[in-house]
Amino acid sequence: MTGLERDGGRTAGGGPLLLGVRHHGPGSARAVRAALDAARPRTVLIEGPPEADVLIALAGEEDMRPPVALLAHAVDEPGRSAFWPLAEFSPEWVAIRWALEHEVPARFIDLPATHTLAWGRDEADRAEGEEGDGSTDAGAGADGEGAEGSRAEGDGGEAGAPRGGAGPSDADLRVDPLAVLAEAAGYDDPERWWEDVVEHRGSGEGDPFAPFRVLEEAMGALRETYGDGGHDRDLVREAYMRLQLRAAQREFGDEVAVVCGAWHVPALRRRTAVTVDRALLKGLPKVKTDMTWVPWTHRRLSRASGYGAGIDSPGWYGHLFGAPDRPVERWLTKVAGLLREEDRIVSSAHVIEAVRLAETLAAMRGRPLPGLGETTDAVRAVMCEGSDVPLALVHDRLVVGDVLGEVPRSAPAVPLQRDLDRIQRRLRLKPEALERELELDLRKETDAGRSRLLHRLRLLGVAWGEPVASRGSTGTFRETWRLRWEPELAVRVAEAGVWGTTVLAAATAKAEADAVAAQGLAEVTALAERCLLAELPDALPVVMQVLADRAALDADVGHLAQALPALVRSLRYGDVRGTDTGALAEVAAGLAERIFVGLPPACAALDADAAEEMRRHVDAVQGAVALLADASESGGRPADDLRSRWQTVLHVLSVRDTVPGVIRGRAVRLLLDDGELAQDEAARLMGLVLSPGTPPGDAAAWIEGFVGGGSGGGMLLLHDERLLGLVDAWLTGVPAEAFTDVLPLLRRTFSAYEPGVRRTLGELVRRGPGQRASAVAAAGSGLPGFAAELESERADAVLPVVRLLLGLGGTDGPERAEENVEPDRAEEDVEPERAEENVENDLAGVTG
Structure with missing residues (x-):
């Protein structure tokens, strides 16, 4: 039997x-x-x-x-x-x-x-x-x-x-x-x-x-x-x-x-x-x-x-399987531990009371034992004080959970997966199901390797990490990634295996194929940037050749202006990553020259939407020219010629009547910020635009370009009495029938200002034209931030903080100042030129 x-x-x-x-x-x-x-x-x-x-x-x-x-x-x-x-x-x-x-x-x-x-x-x-x-x-x-x-x-x-x-x-x-x-x-x-x-x-x-x-x-x-x-x-x-x-x-x-x-x-x-x-x-x-x-x-x-x-x-089913005895008590103990980790006050008395409530609810509902419904109700009532917010955390972390399994290395895998596993072990970058942020300092070899790996995987379509904005620094030596490993990424790795047997070879082949298949110039420039980030020296020549060919054939100034910023940003990576960017700089300089020639004609006869898009291109080119000029100067080439040519283009845009108001206003503002236009001349141009002969819509667009919220124009109006007076006088003189048409544009302009800037501007406007100067000059006028003269005591109180930000030491002596230096700079010796660059980057982040 x-x-x-x-x-x-x-x-x-x-x-x-x-x-x-x-x-x-x-x-x-x-x-x-x-x-x-x-x-x-x-x-x-x-x-x-x-x-x-x-x-x-x-x-x-x-x-x-x-x-x-x-x-x-x-x-x-x-x-x-x-x-x-x-x-x-x-x-x-x-x-x-x-x-x-x-x-x-x-x-x-x-x-x-x-x-x-x-x-x-x-x-x-x-x-x-x-x-x-x-x-x-x-x-x-x-x-x-x-x-x-x-x-x-x-x-x-x-x-x-x-x-x-x-x-x-x-x-x-x-x-x-x-x-x-x-x-x-x-x-x-x-x-x-x-x-x-x-x-x-x-x-x-x-x-x-x-x-x-x-x-x-x-x-x-x-x-x-x-x-x-x-x-x-x-x-x-x-x-x-x-x-x-x-x-x-x-x-x-x-x-x-x-x-x-x-x-x-x-x-x-x-x-x-x-x-x-x-x-x-x-x-x-x-x-x-x-x-x-x-x-x-x-x-x-x-x-x-x-x-x-x-x-x-x-997660609940896993608990039931692993804890056949006293499952309710063990489960509620887990919940209490999670809530304590989140700084909620949960005592053992809460656990005891929650167990009693769950058992009572099960008896009232005729169930043999408390189930997930009863334990959830008990947690909500006893541990969460009736709130569903911490209860959602319990559901996400425990009821569902982020447990990630493991498989032995002897399991079959495609060659690319094995190479990825080897690199992950070498870089101590373990896949995890729970989302986390990873801060990288590219001056350290391990962090630089992690950055290269994540960028190469993104090129291959394996989205293990997503780059996010760094909180601590705006320098190019910092990167922040949001990591989360999903099981489907194993399929993506298998798919990417057709490009090569190693991560480096596969990323190189994929980048070359993407460059050839790219439809637009901006796609190729973005790919060049990603190749630099991923450090793919063998793919970069192919991408640069395609980029040069596309740039020579593309006559659309908008496409060129859209491609230049990404190309110039890539030049910054040479210092930190040790990448040769000479060929990149030559292509970028050629793009800039073509933009200088084609931008004024391209800005003529544009409708409102096209004018706004072109204004964004002008802003992008302004930043790109500044970076490109610095890169050219550091590379032994004169930078003044590049800046002067761009400023000549801005002068042309600022006075040409066929150019939309939003672009003319932005050109005047950029020239003013660069010191190429005196305040008197800027006030004169604003006065001409805001004269009664200018249609209100065109005048409002000019103001949007000149003092738009994203450009810091609120502070300009705050500190320049004449410009504020011109805007105020024009605004009060807009005919009633036209005011409704210009109101949305003006609202968009001024609503982007910081709350403090809007409040101070409102206070100045409320005082009226005759009292603004005296209000600003009068001490104790009640207007925050203004006084009759410099207050030395308040200014001296700021000096130690400024010295610490600059790395010059505080009032407590050089020993204390050295202790207060930012940790990532105290970790290792930094070359003087690099230290100066880091200070400039950090100050740029502080001043916005």
């Missing part, structure tokens, strides 16, 4: 042990373990792609830590892929581990991935033909379920829905077995029903096979009523499973255990002819596939991620 027969694992008619489960259900996982311990089968068959049989042994290695996923991708099209996620509380993972521990053969018996991926491609092609759009939702599989492989909620029905699948979905017709059974039991929430009948049921008590017999009977009734549940792919998958089950029975007899979605159990139990099953599989499309293990996260197991077999609370 076999073990299955002794322990009652089979039905009355005999046959294999069929363990129908809910994927990612801790109750099912515990029941599977108990049933396997009792039955002791000779082999275990598991729902999953057979290509992964060779990877099962890796699940027993010490470095393998769930959640993980089986990843299958098409060899010729790595972006077409499918995932089969497994958590510690997944019944399939428990079955795999049991088989390895007991040295029992384990096999996957679902439809092979070679058919699944090809099937999804055919459906995507049909969708493209029907809809006329090849783009599809990467988060939806061909069966309308999640990209992560796709098991149907409640039964684990689909395995391996590929990424990129599309087409008419049967998801709306798909039967949710849990919802049907919960409704029949009088529950309005399938999750609550599942907790009551499965998760809260003790393990190891009574008959270990009873839960599976009951579930099989329920699913049998559902299959009789609903057939395939609205999805004909199940019929093909179940035919393949039956063939694999027959093969296992021929080898091991009936001492076979099958772990699969409960929805499939009636179909596997049903006797069908072998010829019928083979006929269903005949002619299935194929595609060559590779398969490996990849890390996964609890967040990607959640239903909110779009995963077809997702669960609402993977």
Whole structure:
């Protein structure tokens, strides 16, 4: 007599042990373990792609830590892929581990991935033909379920829905077995029903096979009523499973255990002819596939991620599986620990009271034990004082969670992935599921290497890191990245493998291909900047040649002005990264010359939108010329000629009547800021524009260009009495019928000022033209910041802080001053020229 027969694992008619489960259900996982311990089968068959049989042994290695996923991708099209996620509380993972521990053969018996991926491609092609759009939702599989492989909620029905699948979905017709059974039991929430009948049921008590017999009977009734549940792919998958089950029975007899979605159990139990099953599989499309293990996260197991077999609370289910005794007390202790880390006052008394409340709520609601609903209500009432804000943190960090699994280094991987792993270990840059910010100092070799890696991965489309603005410094030696590793990035790495076997080689090849395929000049200049950031010396000559060719052919001044700033910004990286930017400077200088010649004609006869866009180009060129002149001067070339030519262009723009007012006003302002235009002349030009002969709309546009909020024009009006008087006089003289037309533009101009600037300007205007000068000059007038003369005592109080900012030491002596130097500069010796550059960069950040 076999073990299955002794322990009652089979039905009355005999046959294999069929363990129908809910994927990612801790109750099912515990029941599977108990049933396997009792039955002791000779082999275990598991729902999953057979290509992964060779990877099962890796699940027993010490470095393998769930959640993980089986990843299958098409060899010729790595972006077409499918995932089969497994958590510690997944019944399939428990079955795999049991088989390895007991040295029992384990096999996957679902439809092979070679058919699944090809099937999804055919459906995507049909969708493209029907809809006329090849783009599809990467988060939806061909069966309308999640990209992560796709098991149907409640039964684990689909395995391996590929990424990129599309087409008419049967998801709306798909039967949710849990919802049907919960409704029949009088529950309005399938999750609550599942907790009551499965998760809260003790393990190891009574008959270990009873839960599976009951579930099989329920699913049998559902299959009789609903057939395939609205999805004909199940019929093909179940035919393949039956063939694999027959093969296992021929080898091991009936001492076979099958772990699969409960929805499939009636179909596997049903006797069908072998010829019928083979006929269903005949002619299935194929595609060559590779398969490996990849890390996964609890967040990607959640239903909110779009995963077809997702669960609402993977973190909670993981806790239930790992803490079978006193789960409520342990859970609320975790919640208290999290809230304490966030500086909320939570004591042990809060935990005790929350446990009591959860148990009381469960008794009032007729539940055997407190579930997630009861514990959540208790946390909200006791620990969060009724607020949903800290409760949202608990849900995000604990109920869902960001646990990231690990896979052993011996797992198969594409060469590019192995090179990436090696670089990550060398740079001590470990992938993490939780989002974090990384500050880099490019003067340090390790940080410079991290920067190069992240920039190269961005070029390859592997968006592990996203650059963000640095808080501490505006210098080019600082970078800030926001990092977060998503499981899908493993697919992106596999896709990028077509460009090379190492990160450097792949990024170089990708940059060269992108340069040739770029449509516009701005794209090529942006690519040149990224090549410098990623330090790709072999790709830069190709990109620069394409850039020079495109610049020579492009006659659009707007395109040239849009391309110049990114090109000039790249020149700044030579000092910090040690990159030769000579060729870049030559191309940038040529672009600037063409802009100088073509800008005045391009600014004529523009409508309001085009004028505003061109004004932004003028601002960008102004900053680019300043940087380019500095770079030219540091490179041994004269910079005065470049600046003077640009100032000549601004003079032309400021006085030409055919140029829109917003551009003329900005040209006057830029000349005034550079000291190339006296205040008297600026006041004269403003007076001419604001004279009664100028249309109010054109005058308002000129003011927008001259003192627009983003240019610091408010401070200019604040300190120049004549300019403020001209604006005030013109504004009060605008006819009533024209005032409504110019009001939106004026509102946009002045609303961008800082609140303090607006308040002070309003105070000056309220005092009136005759009293402004006296109000500014009078001491104690009540106007903040003004006095009759310099107050020496207040000025002296600021000097120590200024000396510290400049690194000159404070009043406490050079020793104390040295201690107060910014930490990143005290860490290592900096060359005098570099130190002066750093001080200038920091002061630029302070003064805005």
